[in-house]
Amino acid sequence: MRLAAVDPHSRETMTFDWGSAKWYVQPDTDTPEAGLTFGEVVLNPGRGHDRHNHPDAEEVLYVLSGTGRQMLDDADPFDISAGDVVYVPRGVFHSTVNTGWTPMRLIAVYNPGGAEAALRGLPDFAALPAGAVPRLHRE
Numbered sequence: 001m002r003l004a005a006v007d008p009h010s011r012e013t014m015t016f017d018w019g020s021a022k023w024y025v026q027p028d029t030d031t032p033e034a035g036l037t038f039g040e041v042v043l044n045p046g047r048g049h050d051r052h053n054h055p056d057a058e059e060v061l062y063v064l065s066g067t068g069r070q071m072l073d074d075a076d077p078f079d080i081s082a083g084d085v086v087y088v089p090r091g092v093f094h095s096t097v098n099t100g101w102t103p104m105r106l107i108a109v110y111n112p113g114g115a116e117a118a119l120r121g122l123p124d125f126a127a128l129p130a131g132a133v134p135r136l137h138r139e
Contacts, residue, residue, distance in 0.1 A: 043106070
């Protein structure tokens, strides 16, 4: 096993109508010793991901920048902004929406890792190869 820093440009980018995700550490990549998934999620202005859950994994979201609304367990959404941490227990339905005019950046951690694989099944999923830069599109 060779330990080294992860070059973000060495990872593919998952893109969607609502934004993008890049997973830096995953159990099924070149870090097979990892038991969790760690990555960055970008929500485009005014966009968000639909209500969903992860039956087999808990999730932690750390807001790097931007402002949004977070829904947990089908309760009323609450405001989130840079520096906030959101814990999502296993199986709890949740969604995040960017309420600002700039991209909202989040760190996402799944424990155990692997829940991100389900994103490949979404109808708006497209993968960009390592090194490619995702683009915002105009509506």
